[in-house]
Amino acid sequence: MAASPVFGHVGTAQPGDLFASRLELSLRGQHRPRRAGVGATAALGAESIVLAEQYEDDAYHDDHFWYAGSGGRDPKTGRQVTDQAPNDYRNQGLMRSERTGQPVRVFRRIAPGGDRQFRYEGLWQVVAHTYGPGKSGFQVFRFKLKPWQ
DNA sequence: TCCATGCGCGGCC
């Protein structure tokens, strides 16, 4: 059975905290998947995501950002090579979070290869999403996040 | 360059 998501801050973590690696994020329960960018269940929603500039359809702004959905990438090139799947539990989880308004922990890769690679960006919420052609022309999700409350 | 590993899900009993 999938573990229940934990929404909100974990432990004493606060925005600006730095973490060494995905493994550390996982062991500390901040972002449990070791590789996937979205920690979620379809039924309950997304508890955490990682921004790592791996998806071409991301778009970052000052007070909000668009986070590309999961899947459809060529693992070698990083380009979208197929449509993203609406029934993927990670995409479903993000859509669920949009409905519930639960906070999503956001981590950002700030220093690839460094010893403090990931920064906690605090709690955000999914406020909208689109599903349509991305830069590649394939169908991709884009989730809009803004600071939580 | 290669591939392990952990997660959620679905099928089955």
Next chain:
DNA sequence: GGCCGCGCAGTGG
């Protein structure tokens, strides 16, 4: 509910 196996991934050794 519990067990098992599958598929996949915003890593990383």
